Amino acid sequence: MDRKRLVVVGNGMAGVRTLEELLALAPDRYDIRVFGAEPRVNYNRIMLSPVLAGEKSFADIVLNDADWYEANGIDLRSGVRIVRLDRDARQVITADGGRVDYDVLLLATGSRPVMLPVPGAGLPGVVSFRDADDVAAMILAATPGSRGVVIGGGLLGLEAANGLKARGMAVTVVHLMDTLMERQLDGVAGTLLKEALEARGIGFHMQAATEAILGQDRVEAVLLRDGTRIPADLVVMAAGIRPDITLAADAALPCGRGVRVDDWMRTGDPSIFAVGECVEHRGLCHGLVAPLFDMAKVCAATLAGRDVPGYAGTAQATRLKVTGIDLFSAGEFAGGEGTDDIVYRDVGAGIYKRLVVRDGTLAGAVLFGETGDGAWYFDRIRSGADITSLRDRLIFGATAAAAPPGGGAAIAGMPDDAQICGCNGVSKGAIVAAIREKRLTSVDEVRLHTKASASCGQCAGLVRDLLAATVGTDAVVEASTALCSCTAHSHDHVREAIVRQGLKSIPEVMRALDWSTGEGCAKCRPALNYYLLCAWPGDYADHQPSRFVNERLHANIQRDGTYSVVPRLWGGLTNARELRAIANVVDRFHIPAVKVTGGQRIDLLGVHKEDLPAVWSDLNAAGLVSGHAYAKGLRTVKTCVGKEWCRFGTQDSTRLGVALERMTWGCSTPHKVKMAVSGCPRNCAEAAIKDFAVVCVDAGYDLVVGGNGGTELRAADPLCRVTTEAEVLEYCGAFLQIYREEARYLERTAAWVARVGIETVRQRVVADGEGRRAAHSRFLHSQTFCQDDPWADRVSRGVDAPEFSILREVVR
Amino acid sequence: MMAAEWIEIGRAEDIPVQGARIVRTGRGDIALFRTGDGRILALLNRCPHRGGPLSEGIVHGTRVTCPLHNWVIDLETGAAQAPDRGCTPVLPVRVDGGILRLGLSALPEPDHD
Numbered sequence: 013m014d015r016k017r018l019v020v021v022g023n024g025m026a027g028v029r030t031l032e033e034l035l036a037l038a039p040d041r042y043d044i045r046v047f048g049a050e051p052r053v054n055y056n057r058i059m060l061s062p063v064l065a066g067e068k069s070f071a072d073i074v075l076n077d078a079d080w081y082e083a084n085g086i087d088l089r090s091g092v093r094i095v096r097l098d099r100d101a102r103q104v105i106t107a108d109g110g111r112v113d114y115d116v117l118l119l120a121t122g123s124r125p126v127m128l129p130v131p132g133a134g135l136p137g138v139v140s141f142r143d144a145d146d147v148a149a150m151i152l153a154a155t156p157g158s159r160g161v162v163i164g165g166g167l168l169g170l171e172a173a174n175g176l177k178a179r180g181m182a183v184t185v186v187h188l189m190d191t192l193m194e195r196q197l198d199g200v201a202g203t204l205l206k207e208a209l210e211a212r213g214i215g216f217h218m219q220a221a222t223e224a225i226l227g228q229d230r231v232e233a234v235l236l237r238d239g240t241r242i243p244a245d246l247v248v249m250a251a252g253i254r255p256d257i258t259l260a261a262d263a264a265l266p267c268g269r270g271v272r273v274d275d276w277m278r279t280g281d282p283s284i285f286a287v288g289e290c291v292e293h294r295g296l297c298h299g300l301v302a303p304l305f306d307m308a309k310v311c312a313a314t315l316a317g318r319d320v321p322g323y324a325g326t327a328q329a330t331r332l333k334v335t336g337i338d339l340f341s342a343g344e345f346a347g348g349e350g351t352d353d354i355v356y357r358d359v360g361a362g363i364y365k366r367l368v369v370r371d372g373t374l375a376g377a378v379l380f381g382e383t384g385d386g387a388w389y390f391d392r393i394r395s396g397a398d399i400t401s402l403r404d405r406l407i408f409g410a411t412a413a414a415a416p417p418g419g420g421a422a423i424a425g426m427p428d429d430a431q432i433c434g435c436n437g438v439s440k441g442a443i444v445a446a447i448r449e450k451r452l453t454s455v456d457e458v459r460l461h462t463k464a465s466a467s468c469g470q471c472a473g474l475v476r477d478l479l480a481a482t483v484g485t486d487a488v489v490e491a492s493t494a495l496c497s498c499t500a501h502s503h504d505h506v507r508e509a510i511v512r513q514g515l516k517s518i519p520e521v522m523r524a525l526d527w528s529t530g531e532g533c534a535k536c537r538p539a540l541n542y543y544l545l546c547a548w549p550g551d552y553a554d555h556q557p558s559r560f561v562n563e564r565l566h567a568n569i570q571r572d573g574t575y576s577v578v579p580r581l582w583g584g585l586t587n588a589r590e591l592r593a594i595a596n597v598v599d600r601f602h603i604p605a606v607k608v609t610g611g612q613r614i615d616l617l618g619v620h621k622e623d624l625p626a627v628w629s630d631l632n633a634a635g636l637v638s639g640h641a642y643a644k645g646l647r648t649v650k651t652c653v654g655k656e657w658c659r660f661g662t663q664d665s666t667r668l669g670v671a672l673e674r675m676t677w678g679c680s681t682p683h684k685v686k687m688a689v690s691g692c693p694r695n696c697a698e699a700a701i702k703d704f705a706v707v708c709v710d711a712g713y714d715l716v717v718g719g720n721g722g723t724e725l726r727a728a729d730p731l732c733r734v735t736t737e738a739e740v741l742e743y744c745g746a747f748l749q750i751y752r753e754e755a756r757y758l759e760r761t762a763a764w765v766a767r768v769g770i771e772t773v774r775q776r777v778v779a780d781g782e783g784r785r786a787a788h789s790r791f792l793h794s795q796t797f798c799q800d801d802p803w804a805d806r807v808s809r810g811v812d813a814p815e816f817s818i819l820r821e822v823v824r
Numbered sequence: 825m826m827a828a829e830w831i832e833i834g835r836a837e838d839i840p841v842q843g844a845r846i847v848r849t850g851r852g853d854i855a856l857f858r859t860g861d862g863r864i865l866a867l868l869n870r871c872p873h874r875g876g877p878l879s880e881g882i883v884h885g886t887r888v889t890c891p892l893h894n895w896v897i898d899l900e901t902g903a904a905q906a907p908d909r910g911c912t913p914v915l916p917v918r919v920d921g922g923i924l925r926l927g928l929s930a931l932p933e934p935d936h937d
């Protein structure tokens with residue numbers, strides 16, 4: 013009870029960052045409660061732009077998931093707005109009138125978008141660009157062919173315009189000034205930017221004031237002061253932000269444009285602190301995260317009872333997050349009295365760089381088209397170092413200035429205190445130290461441990477270079493392969509650890525590799541189950557609760573909660589007895605739909621879960637077994653009629669298909685596997701879009717691999733030609749085994765072959781005969797443990813039997 | 825909670841660990857989950873998204889991932905994990921000497937959709 017109650021209003025980037033810093037310093041000092049008006053966890057607001065552009069999903073940009081709040085004992089009240097402060101009673105008051113006590117209050121309410129006070133601004137279809145709901149509304153409206161108008165040609169407006177355009181909307185930007193992003197860019201860079209965006213099909217009205225937004229029930233057009241009428245289905249207001257000081261001002265806390273704070277983020281009331289966009293510090297309000305995160309650090313230390321130097325302001329740099337357009341600006345760019353300009357321009361390559369020099373120091377930089385040296389310049393600007401001796405090489409960047417021999421020069425030339433991540437204020441020294449101490453090998457890991465590249469992400473390239481310079485290029489694990497959000501480890505790393513450390517169960521893997529969640533999630537558990545199964549055939553017991561329902565129940569769940577049942581028809585062959593058995597099952601269980609599938613078999617749809625064992629039992633009685641239509645394993649082997657019947661057939665494709673299916677059925681693989689055998693190059697079995705397939709020719713069998721006819725069409729790559737059926741089987745087994753052992757979970761062969769290259773596959777399967785035979789026999793060995801019909805297991809051997817029945821029926 | 829009537833439904837061991845079983849009632853199916861650490865939690869077997877059968881999802885910690893479109897539902901509160909929004913009714917469960925009892929009166933009246 014002696015813990016003080018800390019209440020945070022605002023579950024956004026600055027407020028939660030303050031908590032992270034506080035928890036690191038003094039985890040038990042406060043009982044923490046967070047109120048957030050948005051009904052969700054804390055996410056990376058900056059990344060709303062890539063979400064809008066379709067480059068990321070909301071899940072990708074979550075910063076602190078529910079587990080984080082729970083693990084840190086934070087009581088998160090999301091979707092709850094605080095409407096008033098009662099400073100005398102030390103209470104915050106929620107929208108529904110609830111009162112919550114605090115000992116210490118932290119205001120982190122951020123900003124509100126400025127909505128221009130023009131007629132029609134309240135019409136449906138007029139949105140701002142501030143939170144996830146705005147983005148959802150924009151995505152919904154941005155159907156191809158519809159028209160969007162963005163009011164405001166600053167960073168936000170342009171990122172909105174780009175995102176909407178990427179979604180197929182016709183987009184026009186209306187900007188009051190004659191240069192885009194005039195607060196960050198000089199005229200030339202502004203013009204280059206405009207040209208680059210125009211080339212993407214975005215239209216502009218410059219020096220244009222909005223007079224009104226027109227429409228009856230929803231927006232129809234934007235009317236400019238000069239009388240121009242721009243038709244619009246969606247209008248995005250990106251005309252600026254205003255610190256949200258409603259609560260503070262109502263409670264008579266001293267405010268200017270923002271809530272006034274001192275260098276330790278204390279407001280006029282000793283028990284109230286404020287951080288983020290809502291504050292005004294030394295007369296300035298901020299709209300980029302770098303200064304907010306610096307404030308968060310100081311505020312957290314103060315809350316933790318530490319004596320730290322106060323916050324004294326942050327230099328800021330801006331980058332535009334529009335994929336394919338590189339733009340960087342920092343410091344003074346206007347030039348003028350007492351400054352010199354150094355300008356470099358390569359019209360053909362679309363590069364423009366301008367450096368502003370004052371008294372022998374770098375005062376500002378604007379870079380367009382090539383921004384790799386942005387961090388380096390920014391560092392010169394902040395440090396105020398003398399650049400006279402570098403002046404003639406300065407415009408060519410770090411490499412030229414330092415000119416040490418060999419690659420990685422830019423990064424090697426930087427001093428340890430050089431800032432790599434501007435948003436989070438992480439220096440080169442801090443990153444290198446973390447890489448060394450914690451043995452980090454991927455950008456994701458560096459991000460997790462240092463926060464470098466965790467916000468706008470633009471410095472990820474530099475972080476990668478730094479990683480390569482520290483641990484060696486070969487040791488770098490490529491980015492974004494983290495298996496899921498429960499871990500920082502990549503698929504490959506996890507697999508390797510399982511084998512190297514001899515890990516034999518899911519909990520063991522999670523313990524050894526520091527999983528952040530006790531039991532993982534629906535993404536990692538099936539992956540781990542597969543990796544263990546593949547690593548220890550016959551030894552590891554398949555963990556049913558880590559399998560997706562379809563694989564657990566050996567039937568495919570349908571949208572209404574019923575199941576579909578697909579018996580295996582070997583090579584697509586069937587006969588009257590099987591068809592009769594299927595027909596009887598349909599009648600007996602009143603199965604509502606029967607369909608011939610795209611994989612040459614018969615799908616019985618709409619079976620109730622409780623009926624599954626009986627349905628299987630009847631099918632088993634006729635010799636039919638599961639077709640594994642649900643499995644990450646072999647699905648079908650599509651065949652054509654071949655030499656036995658077809659006038660063009662060169663080999664017995666049907667028989668070969670059946671042989672392949674007999675060898676491979678029941679296997680488990682990273683993703684599903686489909687095969688085919690065509691009797692001649694007319695290719696009636698569609699070998700070109702299968703994972704492994706055979707095209708028979710007079711001289712033998714052409715093998716192809718890595719085809720896919722699904723989401724992303726990919727024609728199979730030729731592997732080689734062999735001359736006997738036995739060889740086809742051996743090559744098939746070897747190919748599948750190498751895929752099983754080396755591909756990542758949920759990676760189809762198409763993606764895997766594309767990633768590792770067909771040359772590598774040919775090397776392993778064709779050139780290396782010994783390797784091939786060994787892989788094939790590992791495949792056959794693993795098959796000895798899994799060629800049991802799962803239906804029969806459940807029907808006659810009672811495996812998991814109770815799962816199918818209802819526990820109890822209650823009539824009420 | 826006003827769950828006056830506790831209905832006996834079976835034993836904890838009847839439910840697979842990190843799995844679920846169903847109790848069928850006139851007001852809909854109830855999913856009884858058994859978590860990895862042995863707790864029994866009950867929810868209406870209907871995902872707040874599009875009604876998917878939560879009993880068939882993968883259970884991790886005190887959550888289940890819906891088998892239809894991967895929403896993650898908290899077994900203690902019935903709430904969908906952000907960014908998704910929605911909630912499924914939770915029912916109280918009592919374990920007396922290994923016997924499970926379900927507090928059915930917490931269940932809302934059947935709705936008519």
Ligand code: SRM
Nearest residue numbers: 568576608609610611612613641647720721722723724760
């Ligand atoms: C039944 C069937 C459609 C039909 O009525 O013909 C079908 C039905 C489904 N397909 Fe398919 N696919 C069927 C043939 C195909 C084919 C054609 C083929 O195999 O010749 C393709 C393209 C070829 C390919 O995979 O390269 C195909 C590409 C997909 C994909 C995309 C895969 C990809 O890598 O991009 C998915 C999604 C996935 O697997 O993640 C999918 C997923 C599904 C699922 C399992 C969706 C799901 O997760 O619930 C559907 C299950 C319905 C059910 O309950 O049975 N289905 N699916 C076909 C079953 C064949 C069989 O006998 O087993």
Ligand SMILES: Cc1cc2nc3c(=O)[nH]c(=O)nc-3n(C[C@H](O)[C@H](O)[C@H](O)COP(=O)(O)OP(=O)(O)OC[C@H]3O[C@@H](n4cnc5c(N)ncnc54)[C@H](O)[C@@H]3O)c2cc1C
Nearest residue numbers: 022024025026048049057093094121122288289299300301
């Ligand atoms: C699309 C977009 C792109 C951006 N790009 C960049 C970039 O590239 N680089 C960069 O540095 N910055 C960028 N920013 C700015 C950056 O996101 C903000 O500076 C930062 O999020 C501000 O943090 P904050 O915590 O002060 O406010 P916020 O993150 O907005 O958090 C404030 C939270 O408080 C809540 N709240 C407000 N009032 C109440 C109340 N009374 N009760 C309960 N909750 C309340 C709000 O709902 C909000 O969730 C971008 C912003 C946007 C919108």
Ligand code: SF4
Nearest residue numbers: 571609610615722723
């Ligand atoms: S194409 Fe496949 S996944 Fe899509 S609706 Fe048809 S069967 Fe379902």
Ligand code: FES
Nearest residue numbers: 871873874876890
């Ligand atoms: S019905 Fe549960 S996620 Fe869609």
